[in-house]
Amino acid sequence: MLDPLPILSKVFGFPAFRGVQADVVERVLAGERTLAVMPTGAGKSLCYQLPSVMLEGTCVVVSPLIALMHDQLRAATAVGIRAATLTSVDENRAETIARLKAGDLDLLYVAPERASGTHFRDLLMQTKLSLFAIDEAHCVSEWGHDFRPDYRLLGPLMEAFPEVPRLALTATADAHTRADIAKQLGIPTDGMIVSGFDRPNIRYSISARDTIARQIADLIAANPGPGIVYAQTRAATEKLAEQLARTGRPTRAYHAGLDPAIRARNQADFVASEDMVICATVAFGMGIDKPDVRFVAHAGLPKSIEAYYQETGRAGRDGDPSVAHLFWGAEDFARARQRIGEVEPERQAGERTRLAALGALVETGGCRRRILLKHFGENPTEDCGNCDNCLGSSDAVDATETARKFLSAVFRTGQLFGAGYIEQVLLGQSTERSLTNGHEALSVWGIATADEAALVKPVVRALLLRDALRTNAHGGLEFGPGAKPLLKGEAALSVIVPPKRERRRRGTPVAANAADNPLFEALRACRRDLAKEAGVPPYVIFHDSTLRDMAAQRPNSRAALSLLSGIGARKLDAYGDAFLQVIRDAG
Structure with missing residues (x-):
């Protein structure tokens, strides 16, 4: 079997694998069927992107949302992977099909609705396949929190190509859901790799809702960088966006009732921004592969711990310190109980169990992270040191x-x-x-x-x-x-x-991601210009962590720059000289 490490370094710019990435990639390269459960930000996409470069043929990636596919396409193209999407909004579908038939694609992203159709299956018969990768695989399970019926139809598609390896990926699946995913997608039980659910860079905080606009404004003032505020109704997203705009931060609303053009523009503005706050319903986020979200706030109770974990997991995907703050009210639980009474009788016991689990998370005076991890079957033994209770910001x-x-x-x-x-x-x-x-x-x-x-x-x-x-x-x-x-x-x-509230002077950040290094800011400005010129979000060029390494180590040549994490050959050629010039100008 080929050694993946040279490709990992040359294409992606990483000196080594993280977590269980090596185990997953090894199974894929060996042709094994695998279910990988990895927390958001652990590098799931690399587990199929790297094999797609090494294996002969095209890797078909099934992804649930068009926006997510386009984000992933930008990231793959930026490192030199031959990739395309085949969606209802793509105008180059004929060109993509021709490239697929010619064997000119490493990656092809499709939605489950298209992938499960007979026409698509016939198309795949005309090319060589290297891998099926099923992203957000919890959508295949009725036990999951985000069931999508079309995911159920992926089994017959893959059975038509029994020799092609399969990789299912998810960040959110308890033991019951994992077993169902494996059954539905034909993955053996010994093919599961579960890396754990902990996101140590996220600080979890939960507090009673009081004056919500003021509470979130304080959170915004303390956390520079992009943020997501989840509200429970469309009207609430617009009202909060209007109120929070008074903080001086750029703010947008996002919900299904907006004009499609306005909704798309607000999403694009947020993805490209380095400091925007978007107030949204929970429909927003799954389709966003934005790594530099610094905080996620819930203005009301999420539907379940699984939903809470997934929604808060949209913060800090780049590994930098981030905040997840839930503001709740007793009326949230009253409304949730009322909704339970309206569902089918056979579902009510399960819904009550989910609500009780949320109640335990909200009510605990102990470690929040421990409650979360125990819910997913883990058994943490120590306090995390990075939630409001462990940090002593509130007393039971x-x-x-x-x-x-x-x-x-x-x-x-x-x-x-x-x-x-x-x-x-x-x-x-x-x-x-x-x-x-x-x-x-x-x-x-x-x-x-x-x-x-x-x-x-x-x-x-x-x-x-x-x-x-x-x-x-x-x-x-x-x-x-x-x-x-x-x-x-x-x-x-x-x-x-909770402790008595202290007013913080506006503009005084407390988040660990704050930076006052002039060279770092100059590198960010350079990245911003390059991103605008290329028509991509700044993080597609380089993550903040890579810019911090540049500012700290001040490489003076392409060779030295190539040693930094996250700088592969394609990006070095495209952007290296521009950043080296900024470093030289800084003296």
């Missing part, structure tokens, strides 16, 4: 007694009133309403201590999250199934008390 306190007092007040007042009124009763705040209702004579009147006053709102959120309290049609609070264990002393309740 035992609020069981306060919770019991609040539940008692809900019961004594007839389970008719909202949280604000119950809080007034507990704190003994007299109003005309409490006098009229006669509630000032109740045993629960004023029983909350001064120290407990700050706990009431977090306790209400926690009780709603645990389904100990529910909101009725009139906005009043009533008991849920989680109330009884707390009142009987069979369960305890702890809540997270």
Whole structure:
């Protein structure tokens, strides 16, 4: 078998493989069928791009979205790989088909809808194939969080070419989903390579939603660089984009209801930008292969831990420090429970399990990363040191007694009133309403201590999250199934008390990716000009990490420049002299 390391260095500019890349590539080159589960940013695309250069024939890559295919096409072409896409929006389809038949393509990207058709199968019969690569392979499984029926039809396509190796790739699949993927795509159980789910460069933070535009504005001020804000409705994306634009950062909205031309332009602007914030529904992101996203914010609860992991995984794909911050409210859980009641009865148990897993992630006073990794079947033993709880930015306190007092007040007042009124009763705040209702004579009147006053709102959120309290049609609070264990002393309740908010001076970054090196900034300016000239996003030229290496090592020749990670032969020829000139000019 050929040695892949010279190709890895010459074409991609990397001195060595990362993680399990070597194991995956070795199996592919040996003609084995493989399922690779690798976290976002671990270099999944290299696992089929490198073999596509080494093997005779064309590697067919099945990818779920046109935008993602075009991003991957740009990246492959930039390092000299002969690649093309065959999609409904490509005007050069005839040329691509001719190149495929002539054996002039290393990579061909197609959508599952096209790949599963008989016409495409007949086309492949006319050329030599080296590999089938199924990207985002969790879409093949009904157990996955993003099931796509057309992925189910890929099995018959590949069975028509039994001698062609298969590689399925995903970043998001628990044990059940992995087994289903392998079954559907004809991959043996001993062909699974699972590298783990940890993204150590992402700092996870979760906090209660208060004034969301202000909270996210603070996050933006602390994190220079591109960012994604996920909102739950189309209207919310537009409102947030308008509010966040006042921070001075370029901001766009993205959702399915926008005019297609505006939506495409907003996406293109974001992909090309080095500091834009895009406010989007969750439909945005899977089709974006942008490595330099510095933060992802959720303005509301995601659908599941799997969805949360995938959406936050769009931050820091280049390996640089990044932030994922979730802002949640108790009403998010109430709405989620209502939606569960509307789905088919056979699905409700599974949906409740997913919601409970999200609740555990939100409510924990321990390591957030540990909760995430345990969900995917891993067993981390230590605190991560890179989430809000491990960093000590919030404290967990035992609020069981306060919770019991609040539940008692809900019961004594007839389970008719909202949280604000119950809080007034507990704190003994007299109003005309409490006098009229006669509630000032109740045993629960004023029983909350001064120290407990700050706990009431977090306790209400926690009780709603645990389904100990529910909101009725009139906005009043009533008991849920989680109330009884707390009142009987069979369960305890702890809540997270966030630190007092400190206003940060606008423009003062705290993210670890901040840079004030004049040479680094000059190299970024050079990259920006080259990217504009070539019509590609700046990261396609070089990642920030490569520019930092240039600024630190100051190579003075092409030979020295070629030793830096991420600079292959094609990019060295195309861009090397321009960057060397910037280094020389800097003295």
